[in-house]
Amino acid sequence: MRAAGAGCASAIVIEFNNVSKVYKTILGRPVKAVEDFSLRINAGEVFGIAGPNGAGKSTLVAMMLGFLKPTSGSVTVGGQSPRQYVERNGIGYLSELIAIPPRWRAAKALERFAVLAGVEEPELPGAVDAAVDLVGIGEHREKRIKALSKGNLQRVGIAQALAQDADVFILDEPTHGLDPVWTQRFRDIVAALRRPNRAIVISSHNLDELERLADRVAIIDHGQLRRTVEMRGTARESGGLTYQVTVVKGREKFAEAFPRATSIRDGEFEIVAADLDSLNDELGRLMVDGVVFGRIAPCHSALEQQFREAVGETQ
Amino acid sequence: MKRSRLLRYALYQLSDYFWERGVMVAAIALLNLASSVISLHNLSPEERVIVPGNEVANAVLITFGTIMLLAVVFSSQELIGRSRKLGHYKLIFAKPANPALFYGQLFAVNFLGTIILITILAGVFSAVATPVSVWGIAAVTACGFILLGGIGFLVSAFVNFDSLLVMGIVGVSLLVSAYGEAHGGIATTVAKVLPPVRQMHNMSVVMIGLDANITDVIWVLSYGTGAFIAGLVALHFRELAD
Numbered sequence: 001m002r003a004a005g006a007g008c009a010s011a012i013v014i015e016f017n018n019v020s021k022v023y024k025t026i027l028g029r030p031v032k033a034v035e036d037f038s039l040r041i042n043a044g045e046v047f048g049i050a051g052p053n054g055a056g057k058s059t060l061v062a063m064m065l066g067f068l069k070p071t072s073g074s075v076t077v078g079g080q081s082p083r084q085y086v087e088r089n090g091i092g093y094l095s096e097l098i099a100i101p102p103r104w105r106a107a108k109a110l111e112r113f114a115v116l117a118g119v120e121e122p123e124l125p126g127a128v129d130a131a132v133d134l135v136g137i138g139e140h141r142e143k144r145i146k147a148l149s150k151g152n153l154q155r156v157g158i159a160q161a162l163a164q165d166a167d168v169f170i171l172d173e174p175t176h177g178l179d180p181v182w183t184q185r186f187r188d189i190v191a192a193l194r195r196p197n198r199a200i201v202i203s204s205h206n207l208d209e210l211e212r213l214a215d216r217v218a219i220i221d222h223g224q225l226r227r228t229v230e231m232r233g234t235a236r237e238s239g240g241l242t243y244q245v246t247v248v249k250g251r252e253k254f255a256e257a258f259p260r261a262t263s264i265r266d267g268e269f270e271i272v273a274a275d276l277d278s279l280n281d282e283l284g285r286l287m288v289d290g291v292v293f294g295r296i297a298p299c300h301s302a303l304e305q306q307f308r309e310a311v312g313e314t315q
Numbered sequence: 316m317k318r319s320r321l322l323r324y325a326l327y328q329l330s331d332y333f334w335e336r337g338v339m340v341a342a343i344a345l346l347n348l349a350s351s352v353i354s355l356h357n358l359s360p361e362e363r364v365i366v367p368g369n370e371v372a373n374a375v376l377i378t379f380g381t382i383m384l385l386a387v388v389f390s391s392q393e394l395i396g397r398s399r400k401l402g403h404y405k406l407i408f409a410k411p412a413n414p415a416l417f418y419g420q421l422f423a424v425n426f427l428g429t430i431i432l433i434t435i436l437a438g439v440f441s442a443v444a445t446p447v448s449v450w451g452i453a454a455v456t457a458c459g460f461i462l463l464g465g466i467g468f469l470v471s472a473f474v475n476f477d478s479l480l481v482m483g484i485v486g487v488s489l490l491v492s493a494y495g496e497a498h499g500g501i502a503t504t505v506a507k508v509l510p511p512v513r514q515m516h517n518m519s520v521v522m523i524g525l526d527a528n529i530t531d532v533i534w535v536l537s538y539g540t541g542a543f544i545a546g547l548v549a550l551h552f553r554e555l556a557d
Contacts, residue, residue, distance in 0.1 A: 065409055067556040086409060090317050093409030099402030103334065115324050116410035118317040160406060164317070170409075 013168060013199040014041040014064055019073035021059050021223070033059040034223040037073070043167070044196045048214030048231075049203040050303070052311055056223035057203045058096065061172055064201070065091060077168060085168075090117055092169035096176070096203075098157035102146030106137055106156050109145060110163060117164035131159040134189070136182075150177035158186065162193075169193060169200045175209055187212060211303040219310040226310035229303060242299040243279065245269045250291030257286055270299065319412035325424050332390070332428035340389050340429070344382045344436050351378045352444045363445040365523050372523045375447055379440075379522050383433065383456045388478065390429040391464030394421050395550070396475035404555055415550040422468055422543065426460050451521040458535050462515055465539030469546035472553060488512040511535050 021034040034056045041047045051057050062068040063075045066083030077085040085091075100109050110131045111124060119127045132141050135155035140148060148156065154177040161171065171190075175183045190213050193200055204210055210217050211231060219226045245261075246268050247254045254269065255261065261269040273279035283293065351374055355363050358371070365372045395418050398404045408414055430453055437452040463481060470477040470484075488509040495502035506513070514531035521527045 062556050065405075067405065067408070068554050087411055087413050088317070090319075090411040091409045093406065095402070095405045097402060099405060101331075101401075101403060112324065112327050113406060113410065115327075116319045116321075116407060116412050118319055118411055120320075121323070157406075161409075164410070 011043040011197070012040045013043050013078060014201070015039070015074075015076045016060075016063075017074045017076075019063065019070045019075055021056075021063065021068065022071045032223055034063075034070070037220075037223065037225055039218060039225060039228070041199050041201060043199055044194075045215040046190065046194065046200045046202065046213050048210035048217035049201065049220065050205070050207060050210055050217050050307060051220040053205075055220045057220065058172070059223070060220070061170055061201075061203055064170055065093060089168075090164050090166050092161040092164055092166040092171075094157050094161040094171045094174055096172040098153050100145045100153075100156070102144060104145050105142055106145065106148065106152075107132060107141035109156060110159055113160040114163045119163065127163060131163050134162060135159040136185075151179055151182065154178055155182065158189070162189070167198050169198070170203070171201070172203045173205065174202060175204070175206060183209075207303045207307055217303060217306075219307055221311045227306065229306045231303070241276075241302055241305065242270060242272050243296055244299055245271055245283075245296050246294035248292040248294045250286065250289070253286060253289055253291050257282055267294070317411045319410055319417075321412065321416055321420055324417075325420055328421050328424040329428060332425050336390050336425070337428055337432055340386045340432060341436070343385055343389075344432075347378055347382055348436065348440055348444075351375075352440070355444045365445060365447065367520070367523055367525055371445060375445070375523055376519055379437070379447070379452050379455075380516075380519050382436065383452070383459050383519075386429050386433055386456065387459045387463050388482070390425050391422070391460055392467045392478040392481060393471055393475075394418060394425065394468060395471040395546075396477050399555070399557060400475040408555055414555060415547045418468075418550060419543075419547055422464060426457070426464065429460055430457055448522060448524045451524060455518055455521050458518055458532065458539075459515055461539035461543070462510060462512075462535050463539070465541070465543035465546070466510055469542040469549065472546040472549035475557070484510060485512050489516075511538055 016037050016039045019034055019037045020032065023031045023033055025031060037056075037060070049057050049060060059068060063070060064077060064082055066081065066086055075082055077091075078089070080088070104112070107128055111128045114124055114127045114131070132138055135158055137152055137155050137159070140152050143152075145153065145156070154175075158171075158174065161169065174190075175186055178186060190200065190202075202210060202213060214231055217229045217231060219229065244264070245254070248267065251267065258269065258271050261271045263269055271279075273282075283296070287293070354374065355371065363371055365375060393400075398407070404414075407417065433456045434449060434453045437447055437449040441447050441449055463485065466484060467477050467481045470480050474480065488506070489512050491502050491509055492506040492513040495504075495506040511531070511534045514528075515535050517531050518527040518535065
């Protein structure tokens with residue numbers, strides 16, 4: 001369920017204007033990480049960033065946090081330079097690799113981050129307990145960071161990001177290492193985080209994750225913005241979704257109803273549907289007519305289709 | 316607008332100092348001191364008195380000179396570079412914390428931790444071996460920390476492996492300074508620009524109760540403070556990531 005105001009607020013929170021970032025190798029050879037990149041992320045939306053390895057996602061995240069400066073162009077967060085914004089307001093940030101000194105204990109680490117986030121002394125124990133409970137690491141709270149499993153470390157990372165009431169959240173590969181139960185729990189957490197004045201940016205390889213969580217997804221490749229996908233209209237934008245259908249009985253009737261269906265093997269077809277409603281209508285009509293289906297499954301998600309097209313353009 | 320509670324965070328930094336650096340400094344220092352204490356216990360109480368130039372004074376200068384150098388190097392190096400190298404800075408500086416203030420405070424906390432540690436060690440040595448100028452040893456350590464730590468802080472603002480670089484700078488400074496004293500010429504001029512390691516060495520006489528040359532003290536403190544401030548400025552302008 002989407003919170004009221006989600007997607008309809010228009011205040012721009014994060015803005016990239018013709019941003020380029022060039023690194024120099026040890027030998028001085030320039031390497032373009034981001035090239036002529038422009039993007040606006042609004043308050044109230046959950047925004048996804050997707051791209052293959054080396055596409056420039058980490059560089060974009062580092063620029064949003066002010067860890068890196070653009071070689072040309074400008075990045076602003078809340079109308080200010082990212083560093084200025086972060087030092088005044090803080091950003092709820094989950095890094096791709098959770099780098100916390102291994103000697104620290106889980107609860108103490110959360111306490112330290114809460115102190116840095118500006119949580120006052122009287123609220124500190126309560127804030128730490130709430131963070132521990134939120135991510136369910138009660139039994140691990142006294143363990144050292146080095147003794148935590150990947151999934152539990154990820155949960156500590158999520159907890160420290162949520163330890164502050166920020167207007168901007170940047171979550172880099174947030175479900176990396178989480179089991180299916182906590183992946184679902186994370187989705188609930190993001191849903192609860194939604195506010196009209198808050199922007200949530202999720203950078204991920206997991207397209208299914210982005211499809212479930214994001215309002216819009218930027219697909220980047222070779223440091224360039226290939227396309228921005230409105231998640232509510234992906235199927236129509238991509239000209240339809242592809243499904244695999246196994247027909248147990250009534251193949252002729254199926255072939256008549258879907259003349260453009262591609263036969264993969266005996267009784268298995270691939271079809272393209274403009275949207276889910278029309279597909280259901282047509283399949284329902286066939287079932288009433290006696291056709292029996294063994295299996296219907298999407299070949300790849302709407303976002304995946306867009307991703308393949310966008311990234312495929314350059315490869 | 317939010318603000319990190321950096322002063323409160325200093326308690327964690329102090330605890331980190333003792334666990335990550337202080338324990339090692341104390342262990343090495345105790346090993347060093349133990350051999351001196353055993354040697355001094357072979358002497359009669361009258362022979363154990365420090366008189367400038369005597370064997371006991373030389374032993375104290377060598378022992379505490381070594382401990383001070385090790386303590387300063389272990390305690391002041393890679394303050395910024397280690398965090399950058401290991402990526403610890405990422406979660407810290409997503410919070411409303413200013414990097415220059417954070418690392419400046421870390422420098423101050425490590426300075427304080429080193430002085431506390433050295434003062435305790437000198438106090439123990441004074442009690443069990445022979446009376447030494449505890450405050451003199453603490454003062455020389457403070458000057459050494461400000462000089463070498465300040466240079467290390469500046470270097471660490473730019474590169475990740477500052478320890479080796481600082482040791483190299485110290486070595487070159489000593490060599491150039493010694494060459495300049497022996498032969499004069501351009502080496503004398505160059506030595507004036509390089510870190511005043513020689514002057515710091517001259518100040519070690521304070522550890523046996525003598526007075527240091529005030530010009531040396533001012534030059535050592537100015538050089539170290541200047542480097543530290545330059546490091547803060549570099550942190551303000553430089554990218555946090557590699």
